[in-house]
Amino acid sequence: MNFIHQALVFDSAAAFLAAAVPFVTEGVHRGDSVVAVTSDENEALLREQIGADAERIIFLATSAWYDSPGRTLDAYHRRIDALPGTTGILRVLGQPIWTGRDTLETSEWGRYESVMNVALAESRAWIMCGYDSRSLPTAIVDDARRTHPTLAVGPQSEVSITYADPAFYYAEHNGPLAARPAHGVEQLVDFIDMAPVRQFVADHAVRLGVPADRLDDFTLAVNEIATNAIRHGAGRGEVRLWATDQRVICEIADTGGAPKKNGRNGFLGFLRSDPQAGQGHGLWIARQICDLLEMRTGADGTTVRLHMRRE
Template sequence: MVYSTRREFAAAAVPHLREGLAEGDAVVAVVAPAAERLLRRQLGSAASRSVEFIEAGSWFTGPMDALAAYQDRSRRDWWPVGRLRLLAEPVWTGRSELEVCEWKRHEALLNVAFAGTPTLLMCAYDAASLPAHVITDAARTHPDVVDDRGPRPSGRYVDPAVFYAECNARPLSAPPRDAAWRRFAAGGLAGLRAFLAAEAERLGLPADRSLPFVLAVNEVATTVIRHGGGRGLLWVWAEGGELLCDVGDPEGRLEDRFLGCFPPRHYKPGETAMWAVRRLCHIVEIRSGPGGTRVRMHLRLADAAAGPDDRAG
């Protein structure tokens, strides 16, 4: 749903929610506080009490956090009721270029996550404030569009696998020259974990985030040793408010088709490991080709919660 004014937002969102209430759906709105106030006024007190409102800033903390939360809440709370009728407005402001790319990828992945489930999802985009490229790609990640001309097929929708691969087209930059580095192989993981913990402390990662960082890197290194080339090289550094770690496998290849983006349905070492790694990190980038594989893990050095947002308010 693309809108430019509060009236356009309400004209599309309110009927979507009312229809869900009338049909007995689990009706959920993940929106900013201002949008919640608007929707409650339009729906009326009786109807609004039947809608579960979730504050967008606390939900959209990271692409994998949001994707996992959708899956967890749907299975536990929403699908047991019946069909899920969802309205969501992602938070785009205050994001880095990489984060915007990952949130676009997240929007494409929702088509895979909800495929074959009793779900009707409407995503809201504010054309008056968002960059043009975000609106353009929304038409590529959503099969249908609703705007002031009404609902219609997007006409520009692409397969989520294609969009996912496009997000990997940009090569990873080289680690900075002053990045700490270490080689690893079988039998050396204990020393590697000690090295990672020391670097995390030196670079300012809060103590309560050190263990998730060490576990994530250890999972990738273990995968390299057991299922990749058997040895690798890693770099650790801080940049742009994040702790970054590259794990390079010069010989191994990873088939990165949604790797680790969804809970593995059957035990597969690569999928299971990368699902855990993506849950432990803010963003994970994977590049794999004839020259080997590199996995870059991002962890925030400090909280970066989304601030107040007045869209649709």
């Protein structure tokens, strides 16, 4: 089967169940791998409606599944890779978290929803993403119709007439990076090898708020991006660190352009590299480690910002 990515926009429990129940029960009866990642309320509704079939569904907490865009995408890959045989598929009834997200997080999760249509295009998966129009802002519900090619309407589906090509949607979200703060920015200018970069992170990251047990991972992510900066940025780059109320941000900048991957420059870091390839894994690794990753590239060079939640 071809990858299916649907939005389920619902305004009542009945509307949710009209699409969700046939979706999961068909999967159970076909022997698919069925996962439900919904609100506690909707999980209870599902369990009540489908009875004994609920024992054959994997129910996961939304807070764990929708932890960061990169890690969620990797979780899909891992479950798809683990599918037995050649006929079964992964069915996921999801309900992305939008409440409590700031503007940047909302933008990056929207980008993730769109990029999934490219990243999983060849996958044996059917993903139905729930959007509760009673509680979500209209802009987020409208955006769901732009990031999902089809809409679930009861047990049927229809084409979304406002669906946006992922490359176009991605470019829309590539606005200017937020200005760095006027004060409190640590910087290492003109690095040409990795040892000073790693030491720079060790000197400042925990003090700024990176949890101590995540320092090694954060250092690895910075190292991967800084290595790319040297390799593609005329052999040198710059690195800066600062903190906001919520996150520690590491910015790595160089004067080179981003390397192309399969001719699709804009999706770097969202498209999983061939495990057998000798290079091209840095951005993918950084997306798994960090809570958010921003990347902008142009004639003047490339800038990557790695975000880690503060403790």
